[in-house]
Amino acid sequence: MQQLLAAFGVDWQLLVAQAVNFGIVLVALWHFLYKPVLAMLTKRQRVVAKGVEDAEEAGRMLAGADTEVSKRVAAADEQADAIVSAARESANMEKVRLLKEAEARAAAVTKDAEVRASEIAARTRRESEQEVARLAILAAEKIIRTKV
Amino acid sequence: MHSGIEVVLKAEQLGSVFGFPITNSLIMAWIVMALLIGFAYFFGRSLSLVPGRLQAGVEWAFEGSLVYMTEVLESKALAQRFFPLVASIFLFIAVINEVEFFPGVGSLGLVHSSEFLPFLRASTTDLNFTLALALIAFFTIEVTGITMLGISTYARKYVNLKSPIGFAVGLIELVSNLGRLISFSFRLFGNIFAGEVLIMVASYFVPYILPAPLMGFEMFIGLVQALVFAMLTLFFIKLAIAEPEGAH
Numbered sequence: 001m002q003q004l005l006a007a008f009g010v011d012w013q014l015l016v017a018q019a020v021n022f023g024i025v026l027v028a029l030w031h032f033l034y035k036p037v038l039a040m041l042t043k044r045q046r047v048v049a050k051g052v053e054d055a056e057e058a059g060r061m062l063a064g065a066d067t068e069v070s071k072r073v074a075a076a077d078e079q080a081d082a083i084v085s086a087a088r089e090s091a092n093m094e095k096v097r098l099l100k101e102a103e104a105r106a107a108a109v110t111k112d113a114e115v116r117a118s119e120i121a122a123r124t125r126r127e128s129e130q131e132v133a134r135l136a137i138l139a140a141e142k143i144i145r146t147k148v
Numbered sequence: 149m150h151s152g153i154e155v156v157l158k159a160e161q162l163g164s165v166f167g168f169p170i171t172n173s174l175i176m177a178w179i180v181m182a183l184l185i186g187f188a189y190f191f192g193r194s195l196s197l198v199p200g201r202l203q204a205g206v207e208w209a210f211e212g213s214l215v216y217m218t219e220v221l222e223s224k225a226l227a228q229r230f231f232p233l234v235a236s237i238f239l240f241i242a243v244i245n246e247v248e249f250f251p252g253v254g255s256l257g258l259v260h261s262s263e264f265l266p267f268l269r270a271s272t273t274d275l276n277f278t279l280a281l282a283l284i285a286f287f288t289i290e291v292t293g294i295t296m297l298g299i300s301t302y303a304r305k306y307v308n309l310k311s312p313i314g315f316a317v318g319l320i321e322l323v324s325n326l327g328r329l330i331s332f333s334f335r336l337f338g339n340i341f342a343g344e345v346l347i348m349v350a351s352y353f354v355p356y357i358l359p360a361p362l363m364g365f366e367m368f369i370g371l372v373q374a375l376v377f378a379m380l381t382l383f384f385i386k387l388a389i390a391e392p393e394g395a396h
Contacts, residue, residue: 009274010276026233043197
């Protein structure tokens, strides 16, 4: 065994030195390489997961915005309809009111005209009665004059 | 200056500091450590949420191996706990195995008392390095088994007094567990060392053209061996934390 180890140059001092060398490599790579790279991998994983989550959130928000838009458009339609029908109704009411007013005025005018016409007729009659009476007197005077 | 093929089984000692031997494989390990730690330092600082190509590639590899480890260990927490160990084993071995093929490694050196001593030698072709890694993997596996299952449950895997067959199986289990030390260290050492010898032989007999595809193949082998070491560590951890009855 001793001879075998000697043939291969095995020396406990060198053995320890090489083991220490490996230990140094292990610790140094652990500190400088594995830890930062693995930390970077987890960090990137988190960032990617967050990105996907954000995209999903944005998609959800977009869908929400779509429904919101259609809801608002529907509400606006409804409101516009209400406004138009209200306007139409008020226009109708106005029309009816105007018509009634016109009718009332026309009736008043007619009534006024009738009153005035009957007044004129009465006056005419009175005047013609007076004329007839005057004419009759004149005629009677003429007759008297001729007979006398 | 040398004729013939010279195969050196052990890492050459270049000198010593306070009685501590400095071998060319130790220097290689230090260079690769500097490369790895330097890369990790600058790469770790330049991380951004929107990755460049390099960062995307590294992240892809990390995520892929974590997913695979989670599948094997059937637990995300365990996968995250053992990921640094398994990944470091892979990276350290893989980079050493690839840097081995850079010009100058094994070819630059000095001649000391008519002996050629290269400045650099792939640490994976030094049994000290592979055995050290095997020991670390072995103790990690055993300690994980003990802490996850508790000492008495874990011991029941190896000491089973319910039946003679169970006792024998436990013994075999114990021996095969200890054998992992040998298989771990010699598999890596053998594969990479054999690759070096193969290229050396090919370069000796056919110095042009032939070594190039062989080097490409050996670079691939280097990656595979790094992967094998890391994966076996992972699988043995899984076996260690499995309950004694349901296992195997």
